[in-house]
Amino acid sequence: MAGRVRVGISGWTYAGWRGDFYPRGLVQRRELEYAAQQMSSIEINGSFYSLQRPTSYAAWRDQTPDDFVFAVKGGRYITHMKKLRDVETPLANFFASGVLALGPKLGPLLWQLPENLPFDPERLAGFFAQLPRTTTEAAALAAAHDDKVPEDRALTTVDADRPLRHALEFRSATYCTPEAFALMREHDVACVVADTAGRWPHAEERTSDHRYVRLHGDTELYASGYGDEALDAWAAKCRRWAGEGEDVYVYFDNDAKGHAPHDAVRLIERVT
Structure with a gap:
């Protein structure tokens, strides 16, 4: 059965x-609604910088x-400060912060590693083993949150049990090895295809049943657009x-000069 392409x-x-x-x-306040009318998916990146709120996730769900x-x-x-170690409580806080409020609109979860974090099979396997694979597992994990997510701002329940997908974007070339790809495959974590104008590794290894693509710029990181070719x-x-x-x-991250949404629309025209 053919898969679906979302851009x-x-x-x-x-x-x-x-x-x-x-x-x-x-x-x-209507920008998300406008963008969602022209695209089939959007990557939430504010969650990378700080814990969001259930009310925010619910609002985003309702506007699409x-x-x-x-x-x-x-x-x-989790990824840059703790560097994947001792992250049980941080993971609980992340999932308690409202992610589950997206309900059926919750797609893959992206874990982006810093360039200075080399491949360590024990560290990576330990992290993968802690990732919830269903929304029910995520809710159970969320219940272990600490006071960084106050009880009145925590969401630890789900409306249905759904599978969860995970993707890994690494920025160290040490991950471009058969051993690393095998570990991702063993834990069913997608290897992100990252186009970074040559700045970071580019790998197109299939390690899961989904493909996660981040287009950061064709010739200039975060800035250049993508031509027809x-x-x-x-x-x-x-x-x-x-x-x-x-x-x-597929998510365009070449936002610095405003190319991302236009490029997304042009790619959608090519795959639909």
Whole structure:
């Protein structure tokens, strides 16, 4: 069975997009609604910088179409500060902060590692083993949160039991080894395909039943857009991966000069 291709952007609140991608006069509180009408998925990246609230996740859920899906970026406290060690409580806090309020619109969870964190099989396997694989498991984990998420701001219940998907974006070339890919495959964690204008490793290894793609800029990190030839090439890859049974999630992160939403729309035209 062929997979589905979803294309969107990483975040949606950018002042430079107003009067360009967002029509002049569109109020900020309706920007997500506007973007979601043109895309099938968006990556929430505010969750990387700080714990959000259940009311925020619920509002985002309600502002998007029924068939919409969010990816959620895991907290940098887990990946960059704790560096994947002793993260049981931080993981509980992350899941208690409201992620589960997305309900059926909760898509894959992204874990981005810093460039200075080399591959350590024991460390990575230990982290993978703690990741919840269903929303019910995530709710049980969330119940172990500490006071960083007050009880009156914690969400530790779910409306239904659904599978959870995870993806890993590494930025150290030490992960580009058969051993690392085998570990991701063993734990059913997707290896992120990251296009970073040559700054960080680019790997296209299949390690799960879904493909997670982050397009950070074709020739200039975070800044350059994607021309027709580049978009045609990415569209061909997306169709191939989907044809091989993978669900494909693509997010443009070349937001600095406003290219991301326009590139997303142009890629959608090529894969639909």
